[in-house]
Amino acid sequence: MAELLAANIGGDERIQARAESDKPNEASEARSRLLDESGIQGPQSKVIPNRYIITMKDRPGLAAGAPADQGQIENLVSNLRFDPRSRSDTIVFRHAISGFAATLSPAEKRLIESDPNVLAVEQDRVVSRQPVKRSLMAAGPRKELQTGVERVEGHLSPTANAPGGVDATIAIIDTGINLRHPDLNVVRQKSFVPGVATAEDDDGHGSHVAAIAAARKDGHGTVGVAPGARLWALKALDKDGNGSWSQIIAAIDYVTQHADKVDVVNMSLSDTEQSKALDRAINRSVDAGVTYVVAAGNDARDAKLEAPSNHPRVLTVSAISDGNGKGGGGANPACEPDEVDDAFATFSNYGKNVRLAAPGVCIEAASKRQGNDVDTYESMSGTSMAAPHAAGGAALIKAKNRSASPDQVIDKLISEAKQQSDPLYGFTGDTDGYSEPLLNVKNL
Numbered sequence: 067m068a069e070l071l072a073a074n075i076g077g078d079e080r081i082q083a084r085a086e087s088d089k090p091n092e093a094s095e096a097r098s099r100l101l102d103e104s105g106i107q108g109p110q111s112k113v114i115p116n117r118y119i120i121t122m123k124d125r126p127g128l129a130a131g132a133p134a135d136q137g138q139i140e141n142l143v144s145n146l147r148f149d150p151r152s153r154s155d156t157i158v159f160r161h162a163i164s165g166f167a168a169t170l171s172p173a174e175k176r177l178i179e180s181d182p183n184v185l186a187v188e189q190d191r192v193v194s195r196q197p198v199k200r201s202l203m204a205a206g207p208r209k210e211l212q213t214g215v216e217r218v219e220g221h222l223s224p225t226a227n228a229p230g231g232v233d234a235t236i237a238i239i240d241t242g243i244n245l246r247h248p249d250l251n252v253v254r255q256k257s258f259v260p261g262v263a264t265a266e267d268d269d270g271h272g273s274h275v276a277a278i279a280a281a282r283k284d285g286h287g288t289v290g291v292a293p294g295a296r297l298w299a300l301k302a303l304d305k306d307g308n309g310s311w312s313q314i315i316a317a318i319d320y321v322t323q324h325a326d327k328v329d330v331v332n333m334s335l336s337d338t339e340q341s342k343a344l345d346r347a348i349n350r351s352v353d354a355g356v357t358y359v360v361a362a363g364n365d366a367r368d369a370k371l372e373a374p375s376n377h378p379r380v381l382t383v384s385a386i387s388d389g390n391g392k393g394g395g396g397a398n399p400a401c402e403p404d405e406v407d408d409a410f411a412t413f414s415n416y417g418k419n420v421r422l423a424a425p426g427v428c429i430e431a432a433s434k435r436q437g438n439d440v441d442t443y444e445s446m447s448g449t450s451m452a453a454p455h456a457a458g459g460a461a462l463i464k465a466k467n468r469s470a471s472p473d474q475v476i477d478k479l480i481s482e483a484k485q486q487s488d489p490l491y492g493f494t495g496d497t498d499g500y501s502e503p504l505l506n507v508k509n510l
């Protein structure tokens with residue numbers, strides 16, 4: 067199986083991954099990337115023909131948090147012999163970056179590239195949610211406190227137990243959210259997928275991520291790390307888990323426009339290529355006060371080879387395996403025979419970009435609606451599941467301290483986390499030389 071997976075990666079990429087690793091990963095023989103039953107196989111940079119993301123230069127002296135666009139697009143349009151905004155598939159960005167995404171002819175692209183107001187013209191590419199291993203769960207009563215939340219001691223956090231739910235807002239940039247799931251407090255929804263009107267989740271990944279972060283504590287379903295926190299369903303990925311960087315940037319632009327209302331963003335998605343537009347969009351959104359939490363990726367390689375897990379200002383989260391919600395080992399997760407209790411997940415990306423670990427194997431939480439049934443649950447494994455545990459932790463910090471900056475939120479999460487060597491809470495198997503601690507929210 068591992069050889070089949072490796073064959074999918076391609077020789078050059080594997081050599082690059084090994085050469086660019088900061089330290090040899092001693093456990094690499096036991097590692098393999100995670101395959102998705104629905105066909106998603108991790109980032110494989112696919113170009114979207116003739117579609118480009120145009121980033122304008124910032125006006126000098128632009129204040130942090132101010133709208134990025136102050137007429138630069140209009141300046142460009144006045145220099146062009148056409149207005150790209152008039153096209154139905156053009157997306158304009160004004161808050162996280164100044165710019166737009168559009169389908170352009172070669173001549174139009176050259177014209178835009180030659181304009182002195184333009185910083186970059188980049189190819190738009192397909193971006194996908196992280197692959198996950200998944201299985202639908204039977205209907206009926208279940209244990210509300212699932213292993214992941216127990217392992218990070220979410221049930222002991224005083225903020226998580228506040229009556230009325232956690233007073234913070236988490237935006238989930240993903241496949242949407244099951245808008246009527248009884249466990250999920252979705253207060254806003256918006257679709258960035260062309261031709262899709264609502265952010266109703268037609269894949270299941272976004273609902274699952276949302277529930278890990280914020281499922282209600284109500285004696286039903288499961289409970290998240292920040293129970294009942296307000297959720298924004300920002301659908302940038304379609305029913306197959308695919309989208310584009312321009313759709314992701316559109317969602318980041320929307321978050322940045324509303325940065326006074328959004329505390330935390332979770333992104334469990336990736337691509338292999340860098341994007342100046344994406345990097346600037348995240349920077350500006352963080353400047354506006356929003357904390358970004360992202361999955362490290364499931365390709366068993368250095369997280370610096372993928373975006374946005376390589377962005378220096380996001381919190382990148384790796385996955386551990388846990389089968390019983392407690393440290394100490396000896397309880398391998400039931401749904402994944404290759405994973406070892408309280409050990410680094412075999413598929414998780416690693417490297418110095420990864421600053422925190424969280425549970426990400428055999429996690430049970432909400433899924434998409436099935437016909438008329440909205441009260442659905444799935445078990446999923448992936449760093450996609452680790453990141454929202456940390457996003458919930460970030461929401462707990464913001465609920466207590468509204469003015470905490472993204473850097474302060476991330477520093478607090480890391481300082482409260484448990485060292486890998488901790489006999490009660492630690493984990494084994496992380497051999498890259500960067501010993502990120504394990505999320506713990508008991509004191510948040």
Ligand SMILES: [Ca+2]
Nearest residue numbers: 282284286288
């Ligand atoms: Ca619940």
Ligand SMILES: [Ca+2]
Nearest residue numbers: 388389390392
């Ligand atoms: Ca355990």
Ligand SMILES: [Ca+2]
Nearest residue numbers: 496498500502
């Ligand atoms: Ca590490």
